[in-house]
Amino acid sequence: MAKGYVIAHAIVTDAEKWAQYVAKSKVALDKYEGKPIVRGGKCQILEGNGTQRNVVLEFPSYEQAIGYATSPEYAEAKALRQGAGSIDITVVEGV
Template sequence: MPAYAVGHLHDVNVGPDIVEYLNRIDATLEPFGGRFIVHGGPVDVLEGSWSGDLIVIAFPDKASAHAWYASPAYRRILPLRTRNSRGDVFLIDGVTDDHKATDVLAGLPTV
């Protein structure tokens, strides 16, 4: 099942450290099958409000996503981002191609 690394970043200081991070991150993703599917950019807000940048990186599975985040190559460049932005980053499982909205009901307690 696919998994995703999701980052919602704010106050990104785009200076030499962030440029170096961007120049180096793709090489850290490659061994784990990671690829960007969303990488910032303007959003069309339809409901509520939005600020910051959204980053979504797809991986073949959650084990690959965890292995990437813990890898020595990524850990070396991580401070380049964390010293120059704030935000939330998490890993989450995707769903299968045949997923239906009602599939989540099976995991809920019955009333």
């Protein structure tokens, strides 16, 4: 079975509020067996309009990645993120 990935590109404008979101999102991450592969760290934008904050979360399946992103637990975390920046999130099936 192919793994699932949540890929996010974010611009953080309020680090304190963003940290609350990250802490709360761990509940959903654990429930759906997600594992951070990339979370911030050094990055260099080589083409396009990239962002400095990049996240890749790995899940045992595409369905679990979707479950995480659409879960009530994640919705609670997402509410804490409002006004703390912007984010693009994509769920992708692995090969």
